[in-house]
Amino acid sequence: MKKLRISIENVKNLLEAKGVKPSFQRISVLKYLLQENNHPSVDTIYKNLVSQIPTLSRTTVYNTLKLLSEKEVISTLSISNTDLRFDFVGEPHDHFQCNTCGKIYDIYEISDFSELKTVDGHQVQEMQLHLKGTCNRCLESLN
Numbered sequence: 001m002k003k004l005r006i007s008i009e010n011v012k013n014l015l016e017a018k019g020v021k022p023s024f025q026r027i028s029v030l031k032y033l034l035q036e037n038n039h040p041s042v043d044t045i046y047k048n049l050v051s052q053i054p055t056l057s058r059t060t061v062y063n064t065l066k067l068l069s070e071k072e073v074i075s076t077l078s079i080s081n082t083d084l085r086f087d088f089v090g091e092p093h094d095h096f097q098c099n100t101c102g103k104i105y106d107i108y109e110i111s112d113f114s115e116l117k118t119v120d121g122h123q124v125q126e127m128q129l130h131l132k133g134t135c136n137r138c139l140e141s142l143n
């Protein structure tokens, strides 16, 4: 997982550009998402931020994510049916989830499918690929 250094100013500008009022809690949630780049769930974000923002509630985190999703700042991953995961909308990419450790990795290298223009006469405009298996770290620890 790459950890990025994101300034509050950047996050604020990003929210304003999307027409979202940059409240402190919204900035904190989006900053976490950008910085950690780990496709967190509502719970993960809440647990990580509540120590810094004692007034934060799970509902606020959820509502913030819902708003950011509606404004297309972030996207909701449908890789798992059981828990909702969130991702920043940046460069289009696919996902790989490890069945062993549960981590979700960004995949940028699948190019064959991006050439796909039509399927069964349907015009393809976007595609999300969800791959599942055993990640390279888990494979290493098995050997």
Ligand SMILES: [Zn+2]
Pocket (backbone or CB within 6 Å): 098, 099, 100, 101, 102, 103, 134, 135, 136, 137, 138
């Ligand atoms: Zn793994």
Ligand SMILES: [Zn+2]
Pocket (backbone or CB within 6 Å): 039, 087, 093, 094, 095, 105, 106
């Ligand atoms: Zn991603």
